[in-house]
Amino acid sequence: MKKYNSILKYIFIVMASLFITGCVHDDKYNEPNLENFQCADLVKTMTLTDLRAKYTNTVYTFPDNSTDVVEGYVSSTDETGNIYKTIYIQDKPEDPTQGFVISVDMVSTYTQYPQGSKVYIKLAGLSLGTYGGVVQLGVKDPTSTTSVLRIPEKVVPSKVFRSCTIREKIVPKVMTSAQMVAANDQYIGCLIQMNNAEFDSRVLCSNYAPNGVTVDRLIRDNSTTTTRVVRNSGYASFANQILPAGNGVFVGIYSKFNSTYQMYINKVTDLKMTNFPRLDGIASNPCEFSATGLNQKTVADVKQLAAGLAPSGLVQITGDFYLKAQVVANDETGNLFKYVYVEDATGGIKVNMNKTDLYLDNRFRLGKDVYIKLKGLYIRNVSGELQIGSNDSSSAIAYRIKEEDIYKYLYDSNEPSRQVVPTEKTISQLTNADVGRWIKIKDLQFIDGDLGKTYSDGNSTTNRTLEDCSGKTIVLRTSGLADFGTSAVPMKPGATEIEGGKGDVYAVLSVFNGTYQLWITRLSNIDLDNPRCDGTVYTPLPVIYSDGFAAGGFSSDWTTVNVTGPNQFWTTSNQGNGSNYYAVLTGVLNNVNEDWLISKSVSLAGKTKAILNFTTDVRYSGNALQVYATENYTGNPATTTWVQLPATLDTNTAAFGDWVSSGNVDLSAFLGKNVRIAFKYTSTASAAATWEVDDFKIKGQ
Known part of the structure; x- marks a missing residue:
């Protein structure tokens, strides 16, 4: 009995730990307990500037018997997960003259080397090399003459020592965007501060980063029109938070990749960007939707505003209207390009935006409810399909809402994603009221003439024909540029043979000059595992x-x-x-x-x-x-x-x-x-x- 009590106690502790760690949604952490970590106060033999000078154009390795030591102050912290397997240091806690990058094969370095710690690095056996044009300290890579590998985790404690007595507050060095040039590369690795900073209007109202995806967000100040990059990890604890929409103080680690200058956020609490008006004239927070003074419209209402519109015609929405609808299809696999479909109880409609990878934005995730301010947008008749967009017909825009204007019209409802429920139809039941909806058609199969073909002909957008058991047909349209697989295992439509059985098809319905078309968003939308209408079981040609x-x-x-x-x-x-x-x-x-x-x-x-x-x-x-x-x-x-x-x-x-x-x-x-x-x-x-x-x-x- 005692044995089982111990097991139950252990399980309870583990579950409690998981609960506690699983509830961290911001970047507020307790200070690490450093009592049991090794520390030492050593004597430096060279400065970080001297260290940087050791690297010319090939890897420099310190002899195993070297007694050289450098010292610095930790400018970074990886406690939010935005910085990965890297310790950034600078030569002074305030007004530094040199920063540096230490590449380590370990995570949670903040528990041993928290920000502000004075650290000493024994250089014996370590090597200097570059990654993305930035000199860093690591261990020799036998396959390269220019780059180095990360210092193994078990080796780090014998090379990097935290001072037992000194920990300082790191005061960020003020830099402008205009100063982020090669002449100031000595500050790479330092904590810097950009004043009068604001995120570019093209990324306003989006999150820091999508889950699991590292992205670049553009930022600028008043020193130059040139934008700089803030690089955010989709694994950071703050990834799902919305970028600050105002102007103010940005603080982060200064870095670059090749010729692109970029910064890494330690904690979002370091950012104080709440001031309005912004440099670009935005007077108040544009990411907070308010229905005050607006009248709600349904998708059917919106389409009615363009009743009788001729093909290729445009009509502007001039009323103070808004639409609340669910995202039912997006561009995650690339089969849809620069648009999403949204739907409410009355119908669905296509929303065109001049931006790729919309699915990475919280607003356009599958199942999300989105608010659309309609005033100023246009409805266009595209070969019989009514679509929402702009009136900008400039090259390659094709009447899409400009990327820098998306924040003006589309708002996150801040509600959880809901299951997308298809409208079940037969081919014979389809009407124009179904165009834009996510639908399900049961018991379809590809026609005999398409059997053995791939979903697309090469990279072309290709039509294949589906039929029901009564012989009614409908077009399936697939972009050859889509990818229904993963980055590790791609599945291009031009190399994927269509299924030969019968089953259910889930797709968004569009129309082109009177012909209904289906667009899938993933291959699992087509589930044709049953025998064909004539009872036969299709067998692909054997290899x-x-x-x-x-x-x-x-x-x-x-x-x-x-x-x-x-x-x-x-x-x-x-x-x-x-x-x-x-x-x-x-x-x-x-x-x-x-x-x-x-x-x-x-x-x-x-x-x-x-x-x-x-x-x-x-x-x-x-x-x-x-x-x-x-x-x-x-x-x-x-x-x-x-x-x-x-x-x-x-x-x-x-x-x-x-x-x-x-x-x-x-x-x-x-x-x-x-x-x-x-x-x-x-x-x-x-x-x-x-x-x-x-x-x-x-x-x-």
């Missing part, structure tokens, strides 16, 4: 042969041939792609080359249908990659009879990373035969692109 080049290098399945030009060959790489390798050929400018990558022979004997599918990525201008097939490879590309295949290829030469699916390339000409696939790369004296190929598959049955 006969595939190679994702995952292990790096080419197996004997592939032949690389250099036909013309300097001796260069296709190879594999995982650069920028984590552990995922791909085939690649990077041409050299001024080289006139022809290089082939040829697959092994794959048998299509007994097959009645066969397709080829792969993905490509291109960078830099140059000739398009050519894709061929043959049934009689001679061992020499020049003497082989090739059939060119009409594959879809990446065309964005300006950037890596936008992998494009080839689509399902028909191989019916080779049914019953053995087929090889080849990729032909060519470059000229004036153009040499980089071409990458991955996810190679031949399917058939």
